[in-house]
Amino acid sequence: MADIKLTLVVACALIDADKRVLLAQRPEGKALAGLWEFPGGKIEPGERPEQTLIRELHEEIGITVSEPCLAPLTFASHAYETFHLLMPLYICRRWEGLAVAREGQNLAWVRASKLRDYPMPPADIPLLPHLMDLLL
Ligand code: C5P
Numbered sequence: 001m002a003d004i005k006l007t008l009v010v011a012c013a014l015i016d017a018d019k020r021v022l023l024a025q026r027p028e029g030k031a032l033a034g035l036w037e038f039p040g041g042k043i044e045p046g047e048r049p050e051q052t053l054i055r056e057l058h059e060e061i062g063i064t065v066s067e068p069c070l071a072p073l074t075f076a077s078h079a080y081e082t083f084h085l086l087m088p089l090y091i092c093r094r095w096e097g098l099a100v101a102r103e104g105q106n107l108a109w110v111r112a113s114k115l116r117d118y119p120m121p122p123a124d125i126p127l128l129p130h131l132m133d134l135l136l
Pocket residue numbers: 007009011030031032037038041042080085121122123124
């Protein structure tokens with residue numbers, strides 16, 4: 001069997017007081033440009049997923065999250081052509097600071113009923129029913 005590259009990414013559904021979820025649009029020049037995803041990023045060697053999220057959410061959208069505010073919800077597992085993506089999805093309802101796009105990406109706060117209007121990477125789509133169960 002050929003070696004399969006495993007890519008570990010962690011993502012977070014930030015849920016605001018109006019039960020809206022933050023989506024970020026992947027910028028031009030990146031794989032899957034234009035698609036909307038839950039913010040997050042690659043888990044660096046030695047990091048726990050919670051540490052990755054704290055780092056990435058600060059770098060990408062300028063908010064400060066602490067570990068007790070992060071709760072695991074489910075996993076995405078998707079076979080892309082050149083790698084297998086394993087991506088836990090966390091939820092977070094409390095953070096400090098206002099979410100601003102620090103890397104030129106578009107951001108959108110989206111109600112559960114509208115989430116399917118935002119085209120997403122194939123790995124993210126199976127996550128939606130889990131999130132909707134939580135929001136309805
Ligand atoms: O964000 P980054 O480019 O580092 O993610 C690595 C890969 O993981 C992407 O090329 C994309 O294929 C996949 N990914 C995904 N869904 C996400 C985040 C990343 O499918 N929400």
